[in-house]
Amino acid sequence: MKISAIILAGGQANRMGGAGKGLVPLANKPMVQHVIERLEPQVDEILINANRELERYEVFQRPILKDEHADFIGPLAGFSLGLKHCEHDFLLTAPCDSPLLPTDLVARLQGQLIAKDADIAVARSGGHAHPVFCLMKKSVQPSLTTFLEQGERKVSTWQKSLNYIEVTFHDCDEAFTNLNTFEALEALASTLNSAS
Numbered sequence: 001m002k003i004s005a006i007i008l009a010g011g012q013a014n015r016m017g018g019a020g021k022g023l024v025p026l027a028n029k030p031m032v033q034h035v036i037e038r039l040e041p042q043v044d045e046i047l048i049n050a051n052r053e054l055e056r057y058e059v060f061q062r063p064i065l066k067d068e069h070a071d072f073i074g075p076l077a078g079f080s081l082g083l084k085h086c087e088h089d090f091l092l093t094a095p096c097d098s099p100l101l102p103t104d105l106v107a108r109l110q111g112q113l114i115a116k117d118a119d120i121a122v123a124r125s126g127g128h129a130h131p132v133f134c135l136m137k138k139s140v141q142p143s144l145t146t147f148l149e150q151g152e153r154k155v156s157t158w159q160k161s162l163n164y165i166e167v168t169f170h171d172c173d174e175a176f177t178n179l180n181t182f183e184a185l186e187a188l189a190s191t192l193n194s195a196s
Helices: 031-039 054-060 075-085 105-115 138-149 155-159 182-195
Strands: 003-009 045-050 090-095 120-125 128-137 164-168
Touching (some): 045 054, 045 075, 075 090, 105 120, 105 164, 138 155
Parallel strands (some): 003 045, 120 164
Antiparallel strands (some): 090 128, 120 128
């Protein structure tokens, strides 16, 4: 069963002074490169949703998809692009600022999605769901289109309108940490350097 993925790098990055988070370096390479390397063995296609510095994303040799909505509408813009342009029947979404993604993220989400015949499987850890880390069937695209046309924007509200499940990753809470500040980035860099 082939799977596409879209890396969400289209955010406004307000908490990093407007810096495109995917391009911020961590351990001598852009954060999005870490995410690509984690996902590449797990999926059959990788797309990138980005809205600025597009020429800098071209170096990763992946299709770059820019938001189609005039106003910034959040992660669902990337979900919508992924569903529209992905080659395969299943789409994984992941943000560009989570370089410690589990190496079995897809296998675990996919296993539960199939076992429970769900439309969408969302990662959960530390007592919280992580809506932007999810695997969905391409068949949910009409539902998302309608949701957005109604002016709705909340990721979890749309997800829970479907046949929705959560998959617990209690063994790797840190994998779903978003690096929203330069301080968090520096702390992780120090951890990675001491581990290497």
